[in-house]
Amino acid sequence: MMNHRELLAQQIIEAGQFLYSRGWSPATSSNYSARLSETRALLTVSGKHKGQLGLDDVLVTDLEGNSLEPGKKPSAETLLHTQLYQWKPEIGAVLHTHSVNATVLSRMIADNALVLHDYELQKAFSGVTTHEGRVLVPIFENDQDITRLATQVQTWLDTHPDCVGYLIRGHGLYTWGARMSDALRQIEAFEFLFECELKILSIRT
Ligand SMILES: CSC[C@@H](O)[C@@H](O)C(=O)COP(=O)(O)O
């Protein structure tokens, strides 16, 4: 019988296998997490191939982004996960991916946000019930200083409580959900919509 930590670690491992198989988490890119408790998260360690994770390739952090397992190297982007768990108590899983489409689209849009509208598939996002609204996806400039990047993200989250995900330019996507399955559904929906947007852009130009 698996304990709670092992169960969440298994979900993270399976998410990595799926996301790698779709080409959305190449090589050692990406990081994934699940909420362990009100004050703890379980996150992938840094630098591992995300399609080949094992039960030992995760570590516990507090929600300030501090590792509670000193022997392991935490993900470079730990803070971008834990800030989301602090932002909303109902978030139970966070996924960060590096797909070609997210990377290319984020470089093609000069604005600081991608606006998705009139897509039926927008309803795959938590809280969205119609194609008629606008789903605003902010695009932050990439930054190796994750504390500085997290500050930018926080400013957006504080003023956009309905945010369902964000892009980092030339880097990738962050999205989340109540459970791992919700976060995976949102990744898949984003990827579909990014592909649509890129096709529309290529026809227009
Ligand atoms: C392989 S480069 C990608 C990294 O720089 C980073 O953006 C990333 O997604 C994975 O970092 P990690 O420290 O393994 O969690």
Ligand SMILES: [Zn+2]
């Ligand atoms: Zn990354």
